[in-house]
Amino acid sequence: MLSAEPAQREYYELRRYKLRSGLQQKLTDRYLGDALIPALNRLGMNPIGAFSLYLGPETPTMYLLIPSTSVETLVSAELRLMHDDEYRKAGEPFLTAAAKEPPFERIESSLMVAFEGWPKLVVPPVTGQKGARVFQLRTYESPSIRDHQIKVDMFHNGEFEVFRKAGFWQVFYGDKLVGERLPNLTYMLSFPDIGEMTAKWNAFSSDPDWKKLSASPKYSFESIDRKSVV
Numbered sequence: 001m002l003s004a005e006p007a008q009r010e011y012y013e014l015r016r017y018k019l020r021s022g023l024q025q026k027l028t029d030r031y032l033g034d035a036l037i038p039a040l041n042r043l044g045m046n047p048i049g050a051f052s053l054y055l056g057p058e059t060p061t062m063y064l065l066i067p068s069t070s071v072e073t074l075v076s077a078e079l080r081l082m083h084d085d086e087y088r089k090a091g092e093p094f095l096t097a098a099a100k101e102p103p104f105e106r107i108e109s110s111l112m113v114a115f116e117g118w119p120k121l122v123v124p125p126v127t128g129q130k131g132a133r134v135f136q137l138r139t140y141e142s143p144s145i146r147d148h149q150i151k152v153d154m155f156h157n158g159e160f161e162v163f164r165k166a167g168f169w170q171v172f173y174g175d176k177l178v179g180e181r182l183p184n185l186t187y188m189l190s191f192p193d194i195g196e197m198t199a200k201w202n203a204f205s206s207d208p209d210w211k212k213l214s215a216s217p218k219y220s221f222e223s224i225d226r227k228s229v230v
Helices: 023-042 071-081 085-090 145-166 194-206 208-215
Strands: 011-018 049-053 061-068 106-114 134-141 169-178 184-191 225-229
Touching: 011 071, 011 169, 023 049, 023 061, 023 071, 023 085, 049 134, 061 071, 134 194, 145 169, 145 184, 145 194, 145 208, 184 194, 194 208
Parallel strands: none
Antiparallel strands: 011 061, 011 106, 049 061, 106 169, 134 184, 134 225, 169 184
16 A cells, blocks of 8 residues: 655745834834735745744844745745835835834844654644734754754654643744754744643643653753743
């Protein structure tokens, strides 16, 4: 019997807009909502996530998650947008802002490929009803290629399932191909609120399957630097 073809893995561009409070923040919000995201949707890229960072020393910061089934579509998007009259008109205040009043401090970007075991972005179930959501972006930076591959393997050999049992909304898992501080992986989880986030992490850490998995010599031999952004 022939096995089913594996699902096509998505690619993700994750952008970080570093801002100053006030006019920069408002201008960027309008640009993303009125110009950039609708234009990227017209190029076939959706669903696109825009996230405002409101906890931590790096606020205010906006994150933009752009999924695509094609690397070519991601890397050619900026050039194609310049031929989109609707985009250029809607985005003009942001695109033509004077140097003395820049619309952002700096933009950083990384390119990722989805994990084989989680090949496509999954939108939280309350999104259609515009329900409340908190998103947590987590990054693991490994000291070597081998350690990075082992951490990816850990997700595929039990960690996805522990997240599911604990009730997490798992959004995406990406292996970074281009960007800073390689090798690393990034994934996103979602919750109705901060209280639920804490409760679910408690359920995760106390799960017997997680304790067994994390204690396995294959996965516990070396520490991995983990960073988290809410």
